[in-house]
Amino acid sequence: MEQSVVVERSAQVAPEPVPEQGKPAGFQPHRFEAPTLGLVERSIMAVSLIFGLLTLPLSIWTMFRQVKExxxxxxxxxxxxxxxxxxxxxxxxxxxxxxxxxxxxxxxVSFDIPPQEILTKDSVSVCVDGAVYYRVVCPTSSVTRVTNAEAATQLLAQTTLRNTLGTMNLAELLSDRVAISHNMETSLDEATDPWGIKVERVEIKDVKLPHQLQRAMAAEAEAAREARAKVIAAEGEMNASRALKEASLIIAESPSALQLRYLQTLNSIAAERNSTIIFPLPIDMMQGFMKREPVPKVQ
Incomplete structure (x- = not known):
């Protein structure tokens, strides 16, 4: 009996393309097909070359071009x-x-995003502007796949700014500018990738709020500061009362300390420029008169 031999062919996996230096990982370059010239086109090229040689002193400036680094x-x-x-x-x-x-x-290349009137998720109208930095990584795609790469990128940046901020609250807009810039950069880079453009950076420059909302936020911040000030003052009074209680207990244990405190108070009063100074009489000096027994009457 003949034995059948099964040959298994290993699947050939194509290697992943390695992006060129300076180009994003998902970038797809322009597909180029070598042009095939016909007889008419070759004839025109021959005639143009002959004409260029006949007018060589003048045509040499059009036959050679120079581009910078x-x-x-x-x-x-x-x-x-x-x-x-x-x-x-x-x-x-x-x-x-x-x-x-x-x-x-x-x-x-950098350009400014004009101020955009945007309605946030919590129905607050704000005016936001920004700046975008980009560069061309594929000149062929930037010429053949879009009419005006700079104008198209600017219009796309405006719409992306509206779409991104329209899904956020006012608090997120004021506090998470870094996250907003990163989200806009990612969205713009994905959209401009077929045009051979790499978006490097997006920045939110200014957020302008309505005047009524600014006054309301200022009043809220002032009320919060006043509340904190009252709490701090109450804590200070409580600490001061505790200190006075401890001082009174110490003075009560030593009568001489009370006299020294009395003399210190008189010294501070005398230092001021008052026309009339009333010295209160210490209570200890009156105790002898208050405890004196009355003299019996002689009958």
Whole structure:
């Protein structure tokens, strides 16, 4: 009997793509397909090259372009992208009257979010503004997938600010600005990822409250401070009364201490500039007269 042999094929697992340096982990670069030139396009390129050579002293300024270190150039030839990787920095060759370029700045760009009237979750109208910092990580996607990357990012930041703050209470808005900035940064980064834009930072600059609400919050804070002041004063009176009680017990045990306290009081009164000073007579000096027995009458 023939024995059948079963061959198991191990599944080939494709390795996960490793993100390039300076690009987010979930970023998907622009899919490039090499253009195929037809006979007409090749003829036009030949004619443009001949024309450029005939007018070489003048056309040399259009045949070579230079981009700076922080710039990249996306080259279009007959309306199609020529190279998957943008050109730059440095000097590169262009076919005259055939190639066109779009220069993209890779530096970090910042813009202000205009003040937005937002209704919070607890029905309080506030005016909030902020600032966003972003940079382009894929020049090709920023040119081919969106008309104006900067304007689109600004509009998206305004709507994201409204959507994020509309789900929060006023207390959370005033106390958790760091968490709000982090949530907005995450939302903006996910939305602008197909455009080749990396949002680096989002900051909430100012939160303006209505005047009536400001007065109410100020009155509430003042009442809280007054309540704390009364509690502190009551605690001080209680501590002072305990100290006076202990002092009275000590003075009661020593009559001489009471006399010293009396003399100290007279000294403090004499130090003041009063026109009339009344010295109270000590009670101890009157005890002899109060305890004196009456003299019997002689009949």
């Amino acid at each position: 922080y710039e990249r150039a996306v080259i279009f030839r007959f309306g199609r992208i020529v190279h998957e990787k943008p050109k730059g920095p440095g000097i590169f060759f262009l076919w005259p009257n055939v190639d066109s370029i779009v220069v993209v700045d890779l530096r970090t």
